[in-house]
Amino acid sequence: MRSILFVLITLSLLHSANSKSMLHLRKGASISVESNTFIISPDNSFTCGFYAMPGSNAYWFATWFTNSKGKTVVWTANRDKPVNSQGSRIAIHRDGTMVLTDVDGSIVWQTDVRATNISAAELLNTGNLVLKNSQGDILWQSFDVPTDNLLPSQILTKDKRLISSLRKGSFESGHFNLYFGSDNVLTLISDTPETSSVYWPYPGVGIYENGRTNYNSSRRAVLDDMGTFQASDHFQANASDKGFGIKRRLTLDNDGNLRIYSLINSTGLWTITWQAISQPCQVHGVCGRYAICVYAPKPKCICPPGYEVNNPSDWSAGCKPAFRESLLNSLVKFVEVSRLDYFGFDFYYKDNFSFTLEACRELCLGDSRCKAFTYKTWGSGRCYVKSELFNGLMSPDFPGSTYIKLPNKMQVSKPSIFNGSSTICESREAEILVGSPSMYDFIRTKVRWVYIYSFCGALGAIELIFIVVGWWYLFRKHGFPASVEAGYRMISSQFQRFSYGELKKATNNFREELGRGGSGIVYKGVLADDRVVAVKRLGNVFQGQDEFWAEIRTIGKINHMNLVRMWGFCSEGRQRLLVYEYVNNLSLDKHLFNSNFLGWKQRFAVALGTAKGLAYLHDECLEWVIHCDVKPENILLDGELQPKIADFGLAKLSRRDGPGSEISNIRGTKGYMAPEWALNHPITAKVDVYSYGVVVLEMIKGIKLSNWAADDTDDQENPLKRFSRMVKEKIQCGNSYWVDSIVDPRLDGRFSRKQAATLVEIGLSSVEENSRKRPMMASIVQTLMECEDETEI
Template identity: 60%
Template sequence: MTNQSIIHSFQCFIFLTFIFPFNSLASSSIRPHYLQEGATLSVEDHDSRFITSPDQTFTFGFYEIGTNAYSLAIWFTNSKHKTVVWMANREKPVNGVGSTLSLRKNGAMVLLDVDGMVSWQTNTTSSDIDRAELLNSGNLVIKNLKGDIKWQSFDYPTDTLLPTQIFTKNKRLVSALRKGGYESGYFYMNFDSDNVLRLVYDGPEISSIYWPNPDIGMYQNGRTNYNSSRVSVLDDNGMFLSSDGLNFKTIDMGFGIKRRMTLDHDGNLRVHSLNNSTGLWYVSWQAVSRACEVRGLCGRNGICIYSPEPKCSCPPGFVVTDPSDWNKGCKPTFNLSNSINQPFKFVMISMVDYYGFDINSTNSVSLEVCQKICLEDPNCQAVNYRLTGTGVCYTKRALFNGYRAEDSTIFLKVPRNLSISEPVKLHGSSARCESNTRETVEGYSSMYITGSGTRKVMWIYLYSFCFSLLGIEFVFVLLGWFFLFRKSDLSATVEAGYQMIASQFSRFSYNGLKKATNNFKEELGRGGSGIVYKGTLANGRMVGVKRLGDVLQGDENLWAEMSVIGKINHMNLVRTWGYCSEKRHKLLVYEYVENSSLDKHLFSTKEFLGWKQRFAVALGTAKGLAYLHDECLEWVIHCDIKPENILLDGDLHPKIADFGLAKLYQREERGPSSELSRIRGTKGYMAPEWALNQPITAKVDVYSYGIVILEMVSGIRLSSWTIDDGNNQPETELTKLMRIIEEKEEESWIETVLDPRLKRNVSKKQVITLIKVGCSCAQEDRNKRPRMASVVETLLQSVSSNDEDPIL
């Protein structure tokens, strides 16, 4: 071939490329990222029914949602299951044959079904439209010749928000109806009329707000309705900012991670982060920590329980309405007549309550009177009876949002002739709306099978016994192999652990952290688990770096520790950002908390906290402990609550530190003596059961918390010794404080124990509440100490009294 012919061929190639850009791109191995005006995508053409973003992160085109059913969607290209983030026609899929998408000359993008009917179209009307383009952000935009955006998918979200996608007052996220489905469900998120971002259940029968907590005010929820902008956004760094004060960071905060915020089918709002190596998602933040707090999850009459995953269960006398959709709840197997002459009885369901729908409440009544009130009311379906000093009776006209409640008992009104096995057991079925969900019949099991079924069960048990013996033998062999070859195989096990947690935390090198801390120069604090140093990472982020002591041995222990911390996320707990494990060097990297620890503000003459700040610290610390004890996915006892482990951020909000270490330290210990020899508490804050060789429960944290808040009121170390004025005998400040409270009148002991630096600029009601809570928590008998959840409720009731209420 001559040079002239080569040049001619090259000129033809350039001409075809610029004249037919879409066709040439479609035929290339790299998919186009735009659809030219006048071009068409066909559902049948596998090579040209997609466009991708320039960085290949997102794909837009026809997405198969069922047999011969397609929707126009945007999805993550490299996620394992091609996760959809936007869908144009989620309620009206098109046929897999003959359907097309075209960008017309009038500026409208139109989706046509096989019969030529319009299934979906944009509202653009412009004569100078140039192209539809999929951006790296996942935003599908229609641009004119000048490059101006005339329409964008970010303005019409379905159930997902992507980083940098602005969410405003005119937008709404709507969940999918079921897991794996795409049609609209019953849960939605939007800015309410009071400018607060909310999650709402809007089902066929009821509508209910469930997040933020509707039982407390905006202030207690950390929100404000004093704004008019109504705007929020998740940024590329994993930080969410909202005009109503909802601000949070994902546990894997940092650039380079692909994330999505999705209102999932179960009504929970979550931020999902992508593990690039596996293509799978992990949860890096969620709005509702306890799934059963989502209203409407189990429908009418249904009860949400944990076993340990959230499950839906029907009460006795009811069966599931639709096993594939628990939002439809449970239906009765009997006819509850409205006639007051029909004989009824009550079935007791312990530790259960139904939210709302109270007909009335009656105080100071017996259970018999309470049930009589319900029997005389044809609208009453059940009663909730609580003993809180005196009997309180709540009659229910409807049963929605059933959930486990330790201090509550429901008495269900049913026909007297209805046969029910007691005591009632709630086994539950999956609440995840899967089509293979089955209802477990209360009070029955596979043992109650007659005839040939019984013989089958007997053979099953015989086979099970034989396999159990073989299993035990296998375990012994495995243990022998493990101890013989443990050293050689340990590194592989640890590496697997690192891979599991690497998606949530950054892994740092020892030299990198040594440089960040200037050779561990500036010490921020120290405790039994190690010393914390101030550091600055290469990206400028301030961090706290803890060098773990010898008590934490081995890579496998660090792996276990990180797996615990990875499941914990609360605004009153210090966030963990990463770790380092190189030979003997074991370090954790925490967020940097600006205002040091609480002890610097209580017992130092240089720093000072006013009363409002002290009460807020007490409340925030209680919330953090309540989360650790009852709400987080991994049950954690802190075991070392003290002012040094309560840090204060720039706004003087408390953050509990070292919350993940205590549980780990108990794992390898055997017997009471070893446990006592490895006490993690601090003298003066340790509960009596440590010394009495009693089992350690969450009540040890309650005791320590009581000491801390009494120190916040008094401003002195209660573990310090003083001389009793009466007999010149030495006693601790705690003993002295307790004696003053017992012996003196309320007005007198308040002035005696109150920190004189506060100069009476306090709320009297809050002072009394805090002292009484502190004394209750510091009881020697752990059974008399309250749960942290109860402490939070008590303190929240006093928040409304934060107006000036000085002691006279």
Template identity: 55%
Template sequence: MANRDRPVHSRGSRVSLHRDGTMELTDFDGSTVWSTNTTGTMVNKAELLDTGNLVLRDQDDKILWQSFDFPTDTLLPSQLLTKNKKLISSMGNTTYTSGYFSLLFDNDNVLRLLYDGPEISSLYWPNPDKTVFQNGRTNYNSSRTAVLDEMGIFSSSDRTKLVATDMGLGIKRRLTLDYDGNLRLYSLRESSNGSWVISSQAPQQQCKVHGLCGRNGICHYTPEPKCSCPAGYNVSDPSNWNKGCKPLFNPTCCDQTQASGFVALPHTDFYGYDLDYIQSSTFESCKSLCLNNCSCEAFVYRLTGEATCYLKSDLFNGYHAPSFLGTAYLKLPRSFVTVETMDIPKGSDLICGFSKAEAKRRRTEWIYLYSFVSAIGVVEVLLFALGWWCLFRRHRMPPSMEDGYRTISSRFRKFTYAELKKATNTFKEELGRGGSGAVYKGTLDDNRVVAVKKLGDIIQGEEEFWAEVSTFARVNHINLVRMWGFCSEKTHRLLIYQYVENGSLDKHLFINAGNNKRGASFMNWARRFKIALGTAKGLAYLHHECLEWVIHCDVKPENILLDSDFEPKISDFGLAKLSQRGGPGSKFSRVRGTKGYMGPEWALNLPITAKIDVYSYGVVLLEIVKGNRLSDFVVMDGQEEVAKLKNFLAAVKTKIEHEEDSWVEDMVDPALKGQFNWNQAMTMVKIGISCVDEDRSKRPTMDAVVQALLECDDDPNIYTSNMFYDAE
């Protein structure tokens, strides 16, 4: 679709092929809704091929543009899905606007299904509880390509494979990511009145699709997949289950032991958003932990092998299936806890708070229903177990092997000070020190290498600190440093992060100081662009996508860490809320920030918005291009002023205004000796200039920055300028 998010009117709209080579879709009022990027080319004709591909050709029949490069929610045979393409579902069965589900190649070269809704983002296929190799995939490849062939086999470079049940030539097929989040392979059966029939799908269990029933909603089988609300909740919008269920009570933290109880939901789980998980836990201790924790909305208790307790901070991705051998216990006000145990209803929702007589009648109904469902469940479990037994026997795997229950944040937990003291060898190896505290390297009991930050001047109490860090623990993005846990014990406040091997960006970017030439090859252009793009993606996630809107307030090279592949990971996000502002010896401003990277609104006492991070990113971006500090300041006329940045901006604007062809080369780090991508460098400098505009309303959003950088991400050409360097 050319215009899925802005439909044109049925009358008066038109598609035109102009003499300048552009194909254009206009609405009834003449406004352009969509056009191809072929202006100024020698387009001679438009042609719809038998493959379904719409192409624009020149006089020599060379394809200049093709619709196969811009998929919507469907792939046709021979249409490639590659690195920068993805399928995006529709919002509904008859609503064609962009939905919340995507099929795309992740950064580890693995093809995945992602739910990216208004409140959460969550990967759900392949099975997130398993490793890449346990799922039969591989990430040991440098290509990202998938295709549906004429035989009815969809395969990709990571070993994904879907095979049509009617595999063979001569059948028309399509691969579609449907509005319910399932990826289905369809075959056109002429023998069945020309209808499309599902010939394969992934995942096999529809209720394993994340986000399907929204917040607090539960997916179950009747036998078809259906969404319901649990006790104490009511559907927010019956026409849109993405909005989930709303509570019929006002959550409170006052005297929860007396005010709260639990309703049991057998064979029900809520995937992700674990406050903590405790192995070898008794039921009563698990219940007590949730009851006394203000942030706990429910807990899931499993008895498969070793008893395990999972405390839930939010209720997303709920599903009910007899094969799940655990029970979810929802924490509700006692006025709503009218029955000891409830199962998932057959209807679309469940309203609680009824009389005891009504509760008894409903309990009887559920006993009959549950008996019927249990009988089906037993058969299902036996067949499932038999299939796995045969599979394990065939591959000689141990019969006791279990998937295990692991979520994105399952390992996030509270540490004791003694544990961290032992892990860091009494805080022996210091990795760095900043205004919010010192960071030490440590190794946990499970051999994870971590970075432990000791915070200073923290004013929050136990409960407030817990609330803050539990929020940051739910933030998850490849370009953000992962938080593994925290310690809040007496006066000690510590945060435990993943250890990032290559340290901070400043140690690599400014390595050429003092005529040290090592950095010329170490920080080549490809790495610089990768760092710029990844950092922008991380900030865009914080500003636009994550559960809690987060402003970093201290974006600088020291807070951008680089892993072994030089993938950037932003650190210290959220510390603006945890650090004491303006304390003794603080290097931060009235709120937070580092001189040279702070936007002018700090000094003007304007409200702080996400545009403060955009300004800081702009300074960092220009430093990545230039290779030296532009944030250094000097004292002029008794006042502090960022001189280098102003001089740099003045020089760039002068060269651009005078249309000097060499302005890009003049702005790039001389240590690269002309080895850089000219188009990318020009784009980065222009973005940087717009980001540091003193008028914050003129600065772009981080989403817009990401899109601008992605547009030149595919340009592989490294241009060599010998204007200043002789060949060596």
């Protein structure tokens, strides 16, 4: 730790040798870009001055966090109009105004307060840049003109709003706004040149269903020093590391999400400790006109059939038709994209049991304004005829399809996302031909329909027979309840329900055991299509059939290269089995704690891959999942020794209060369990961070650190605590060879010192007893990726 502090102090001294800092900018004085002079807060937490993007000749007058990596900017005076690197300056004039001028002397920005008794500008410890008079009264403050950040104690009122940046790495004003609407509710809105649309709180329900109230007159919101963000409309959110002594900021990011960030002092990096929207595709306008937001498995934008992207580097510009729109007034067809919805712009809406798909199609066909229609089958037929296509979202939970209107002669192909194996974005395509008003086309279309109807009638009859026989077989033989009928819409060839007989045959009567744990036994098997699989036969602590299926739907949607893929399941009577891809290189413990040990590059790759998989579970997948049992036995290695996390989601399937429930079965494995389990504290994703920290330290040392003392008493220090204490002592003593003394000696010094030091720091911070002090998995991934290319071995 001392060595890190020494580096920071040295860098600070080098910086100060080339720059000047002051606590006040007096009236009549000025700062130029060339002077390299800055205003600092008394505690040196914040710096104010001219800031330039790396490699840029443009400068902004800004305020930033002094000790954050990359100097995180929280306020800019001239965000949309940067000044030149030569001759630009900031000054306090005789009339009390603070004025920013460009190289030609033109005024780029100035304060809106004129007071001859203003004496100086000062940067407070809160990050607030203020103009004071000689009595110390604040006459102007930057907190009154926020950009995209809200700092603790900075109040957002009815006259202020946060405006996101246009893109990452830019200060230019973007399209997303946080403000109090006319209904007194704190609101996020996408405000583009083409459309404005509220997306938070969720617009599909009313104010009170969202936990808000419009009966307030103050219209105030503030982030306090504890990490609580609350507003006068009864909204409240807490940072996951809630408590004093942490630098935080509330930021409206360029992707439209509102987040609380907390600063990790040891690294200068930020970690997300709260965000308003868990599913990024719910942000309106993030993909632009016509475009569709999908999870594949990470959020991405695609164009619908018949459309092409405007600007591949800026999806907010959306898509454009790959045809002349005048062609939609003649012979047309509709292309179905299932599970796709476009929010808003409905000029016809029908909702009754008798309203059919055909009737909805006719509504769209009869109006030249119609570009598509959406048809839901949610209890009754719901028809939405669209005049514009904005805010496209594809979700496996959307019970309907959107039918896009295209010229009949246009040949379209489905985007690649539709052809992938991901169960997240299931879709299909169907064309419906529609006649134009001309007599010739009407006759031609009518003849065509005779053949189509005949063919479809015969095909439909055959399909009906299969459906009737299939459902008779399913209900008669397996006795499945009707309550799970909706669930079968999700099942495809990639994720399916197996019979117990199929899996018994595939595993040769469960003969070859691969491993066992608290949740069940794993067997090797070969399916009828020759796929090698791992079949997990769960114990008796799992839920009933309906609940089991509901959770399986969630787990079946998850898809990431560092997570073991689930192929299907079996639920018959009391039998509960899960079918996974077979990972052929055993688990991490088999390659770490014996003679067949991994080299350093492989260990670092496992640490990074495991972090990516957990970060996906915590922040990126469609539904938040905590693993609850991260350990080397649950980290499998594929043929290229890349990690795949197994058994995620089993905590969701476990019956918490059923007979036979034990802490080791439901809450992980002793030695890897976070202290909050035993202390009965709230369980968050930080329990996985703790377990990951133990695994990382074991990979560094090459031995088990998770063995608990036999009698489990406090006076006998367990190996993990002993190792952590020893490493901290070595760092504090300033021993430059501390890394070499703790890394697995079997590596014979063949490892990257920088990567090892980074992993040690991550491991120690991850096993902090106070969960608020542990980093988020997303920040761990960021830290590891920054030294991934380190070549020193």
